[in-house]
Amino acid sequence: MMGERTVAQDALFYSFNLDRHVPADHLLRSIDRFVDLSNIREHLRPFYSETGRPSIDPELMIRMLIIGYCMGIRSERRLCDEVHLNLAYRWFCRLGLDGVVPDHSTFSKNRHGRFRDSDLLRQLFEMTVERC
Numbered sequence: 001m002m003g004e005r006t007v008a009q010d011a012l013f014y015s016f017n018l019d020r021h022v023p024a025d026h027l028l029r030s031i032d033r034f035v036d037l038s039n040i041r042e043h044l045r046p047f048y049s050e051t052g053r054p055s056i057d058p059e060l061m062i063r064m065l066i067i068g069y070c071m072g073i074r075s076e077r078r079l080c081d082e083v084h085l086n087l088a089y090r091w092f093c094r095l096g097l098d099g100v101v102p103d104h105s106t107f108s109k110n111r112h113g114r115f116r117d118s119d120l121l122r123q124l125f126e127m128t129v130e131r132c
Contacts, residue, residue: 077104
């Protein structure tokens, strides 16, 4: 007898562990072990205003940049789309399933504005090389 796919009712509660859906040998897991972003906020504090709306988390921005560089994603629009859709990218960015990915224009303004005037990326590279 031919089976028929039934449409199941959505679960009211569910349990989903993003960590279990990222392979142990994924490149981003290796990168995550060596990249230390613990002091990033302190380093970038002078580039942020004390007033106004809260900004996008600078750690999220750097993690997204790392994904773009390592995975060859050159377009900021595409990078934001990929982070939105890819579970491994969400895991690396610490977004979870419900985390909001920044809009590509906001991402671009931050990257070309705040990060351009800072030597953060050079320092991050040097710290990572030291840890390796």
